[in-house]
Amino acid sequence: MEKIIIVENITEFSIKQITESGQAFRWEMETDGSYTGVALGKVINIKQEKNKLIVSGTDEEEFNLIWREYFDLNRNYKIIIEEFKNKDIHLDAAVSYGDGIRILNQDLWEMIISFIISGNNNIPRIRKSIELISENYGDFILEKNGKKYYSFPTPEQLSKASIEDLRGLGVGYRDKYIFETTKSIVSNEVVLDSLSELSIDEGKKELKKLMGIGDKVAYCVLLFACKQSSAFPVDTWVKKILTKFYDFDKTNTKEINKFALDYFGVNCGIAQQYLFYYIRNNNIEL
DNA sequence: GGCCAGGAGAAAA
């Protein structure tokens, strides 16, 4: 019998918006409107009814210990959103459209590989590759409704894959990046344990030692796995946002980050997520 | 059939 708990009084939270906003790749909507996700080596299902969550696959103790932090429920979004709403009409619209988005606190290693795959790629194909990697190199967790779920492999598990093996999973030319990065982690050439304690600049510098990680991917990793809400990833969509909404067309990463921090504030990474989701899902005049 | 996708590395300027 599966464990089911009910969590009440959850505000500024939409499981749909959170899992469909392009920050996580292993959540899927079920036919009943609930969402099943694989994260932290576990499988959980969440059905949301306004401010109430019906969560299966965990218990209260584990929810408070792990999932509360994963869903960033310890952060007060009311204050952040209020500040964004008063910033300008674009961010106001983006925040309204993305109502309920929170920045997940995901596994560092999984984010590194996931966003290496994301480069010059599209979200459905990124999801597909991550799924295949998990099926082939992760651990079997459980079977539910005829579907088997696998954890994301550890660096040691993934190190068993050759470049050719990885190419077979649809990652394209990123096969070498994944192979080399995995090797760097397994050999302790780059140590992930204390990465979250570094400053944002030091963290980026460390991450960029890994093959396949540049400024954009490093900021995604820092934002989605290291609680660096000032990390401001700039992809093709955010570039459009900056030029069209903010008349800012500089391409230098340092200058962009200075602008983002000065204008949006210390939570510019969170602003970025609302804007990204907004422009990506609306055909706004470009 | 060219263009695009949550870019990065290597070569060239």
Added chain:
DNA sequence: TTTTCTCATGGC
């Protein structure tokens, strides 16, 4: 130091 070219792949 900054710009340009190339990379694998599926969807349109």
